[in-house]
Structures are given as structure tokens and as C-alpha cells.
């Protein structure tokens with residue numbers, strides 16, 4: 603029997619539809635937007651890459667978030683790795699086969715062929731290197747490349763963003779016969795900054811598409827597996843649907859909740875969520891997360907979790923209760939930016955919210971008890987004084 607961890611939904615048809623869209627508009631990248639933890643990277647890896655390969659393309663992946671300070675170098679590095687893989691296939695046989703033969707024995711004599719002709723080395727400068735790598739890689743592969751750039755909003759945060767975005771755009775356009783590009787992004791704000799700022803080089807360049815959440819297919823897998831573990835019990839699909847929506851369509855989180863329900867033999871999904879949220883293990887994780895930020899940032903988080911306007915005068919009054927805090931609008935703004943950057947807050951259509959809805963509930967219920975081992979929010983933070 604499979605484990606909960608092995609339950610996976612594959613979306614090859616969705617991947618093929620994106621490939622078709624890319625083919626229909628050469629040189630124009632596609633950007634898949636979705637909030638955090640809903641399965642963007644998983645999709646690139648498990649669906650886009652195999653479908654691109656099946657279509658004769660060479661998928662190349664780079665995570666720009668990991669190399670925020672040097673995204674162009676990260677892209678170049680990924681392309682260089684792919685080129686290495688083509689020139690020296692992994693495994694001993696490949697490596698031996700590609701070792702240049704310089705001497706051939708002919709009837710006991712030896713003929714020296716000299717060194718194999720070397721290709722010109724790649725340019726040092728990153729923009730030129732990108733161009734050269736794309737061309738060389740596509741030539742070597744004898745087919746198109748699918749450049750997959752994960753968390754592309756990181757481009758908007760890098761030091762010389764405008765020049766770099768211009769380079770990327772120029773290369774993707776110029777080499778449109780050799781390369782298609784698909785991006786993902788998890789920050790609406792970052793993407794908007796990157797794509798929609800009038801005058802910015804990415805303006806109206808990439809098409810932004812809402813990446814669909816997993817749906818019933820995934821929930822059915824969970825329910826079926828639960829039924830195999832507990833033949834006398836059943837999880838209701840409608841309840842799972844509500845819960846999945848409530849936790850922001852995050853599959854790994856949903857799986858953790860159902861796994862915990864299975865361990866306890868629970869079938870009431872709402873109770874399952876409660877039990878997960880209040881479990882010692884989960885609370886310890888959240889407390890550790892809170893203790894990684896200072897008391898002021900903790901308090902800003904709580905205010906936002908409570909649905910209070912973070913920049914209001916009433917909020918500033920509450921924040922004054924933190925010893926030595928001297929709250930100002932600018933200070934709250936900078937705290938919000940910091941919390942967004944570290945992933946605790948995200949900006950959505952409805953404003954700035956806590957990224958993980960269960961963490962938000964935890965913040966609200968625990969704010970009475972003084973979050974962060976007494977370092978942070980005081981009980982009074984749960985109630986706003988009169989404005």
C-alpha cells in the first residue's frame with residue numbers, strides 16, 4: 603500500500619496546454635502566478651519538464667529566489683549545467699565515450715591527431731554569456747530549450763534589475779526560435795512590479811496566467827487512501843473541499859492534516875484541522891518561527907492576524923505598549939516589508955494577510971497568552987484601546 607506522502611496528482615494536459623500557448627506566441631514567456639506552497643515547483647518538475655521532453659525540448663530549471671542577488675548568473679549556471687550534461691552525459695560510459703581520442707594506432711604505428719578543435723570559450727559578461735549559452739545549448743540539443751524560471755519576482759529585487767530584465771527580455775526575443783520560457787511567481791506585488799510597471803522592460807512582455815490549484819482529484823486520493831487504512835471509516839469530499847479552501851489550497855499541509863487524522867482515526871475534518879493546529883508539535887514550530895523575529899514584528903503580525911488595519915492610529919497606540927518600541931507609520935511599514943520578504947505575510951487582493959491561515963488563527967488565539975515566550979505580544983494586544 604502507498605503512503606500518504608506518495609499520493610501525487612499529475613497534470614500533463616495542463617503542461618501541454620502551456621506548451622501550446624508558448625508555441626503560439628514565440629518569444630513571449632508565460633508566467634504562472636499562484637500563492638506560496640500550492641505546487642508550482644512540483645508542477646514544473648513533474649509535469650512541465652517531462653512534457654517538454656516528450657515534445658523534443660530540453661527543459662532547463664533555475665530557482666531565482668535562491669540566488670536573489672545574482673539571478674542572471676543563476677540562469678547562466680543552469681544553462682551551463684545543461685550544456686555539460688549534453689556534452690558529458692552522466693554515468694561512466696558517457697564520460698569515457700566523450701573523452702577525446704588523440705592517438706589512433708594503425709598497424710602498430712601511431713597517428714597523432716593532436717588536440718580536438720576547441721570551441722570558442724563563452725563570453726565573460728553575463729548578458730553575452732546568456733545569449734551564447736542559449737544558442738549553443740539549442741544547437742547541441744538540436745531542438746528548442748524550455749527555460750523554466752521559478753520565483754521570477756526575485757528579478758525585481760535584485761540590485762541592477764532593470765538592466766538584467768532588459769537582457770533577459772532581449773535574449774528571449776532574439777532567440778525565440780531556440781528557446782521558450784515559462785516563469786512562476788508567488789508574490790502578486792513582486793510580479794506586478796516586474797511586469798506591469800510602465801516603462802519597465804518586462805512591461806506587457808510576459809503573459810501572466812493564474813496557475814490553478816489542485817482540486818477534487820487530490821482530495822479523492824487522500825480520501826481513498828484514508829479508506830484503505832480505515833475500511834470502516836469515510837472522509838466526506840465536501841468537508842475536505844471546505845478544509846482545503848480554508849488552508850489556502852496547500853497540498854502538503856492538507857496531506858499532513860489528513861495523515862494526522864488517520865493516525866487518530868478522526869473523520870470530522872473540521873476537528874482534524876483544530877487538532878492539527880493545536881498539536882504540541884505544530885505549536886512548537888510556530889513558536890520557533892515567532893521567536894526568530896523581534897517583539898515589534900511579532901506584534902505587527904498579531905495586529906494583521908486580528909484583521910486590524912496595521913497603519914491606523916489605534917494600531918500605533920497598541921504597539922506603544924511594547925517596551926521601547928516608539929512606533930511610527932514608517933516603522934510599521936518597514937516591519938510589514940520585512941515580514942513579506944520572509945514569507946510570513948503576503949499581499950493579496952484583499953490586502954496584506956498572514957500567509958498561512960492556520961498560523962493566523964494560532965496568532966489570534968495565542969495572543970492572549972503572550973506570544974513568543976513572553977518576549978513579544980502582551981495580552982492587551984488582543985484588544986484595541988479606543989481610538
Ligand SMILES: Nc1ncnc2c1ncn2[C@@H]1O[C@H](COP(=O)(O)OP(=O)(O)OP(=O)(O)O)[C@@H](O)[C@H]1O
Pocket residue numbers: 609610611612636637638639640641642643644645788816820852853854855
Ligand atoms: N500535484 C501534486 N500532488 C501532490 N502533492 C503536491 C503536488 N504539488 C505539490 N504538492 C505538495 O506540496 C508541496 C509544495 O509544493 P511546491 O514546493 O511545488 O509549491 P510551490 O508553490 O512551489 O511553493 P513555494 O511558493 O514555497 O515555492 C510539495 O512538496 C508537495 O508535497
Ligand SMILES: [Mg+2]
Pocket residue numbers: 642643644752
Ligand atoms: Mg516553489
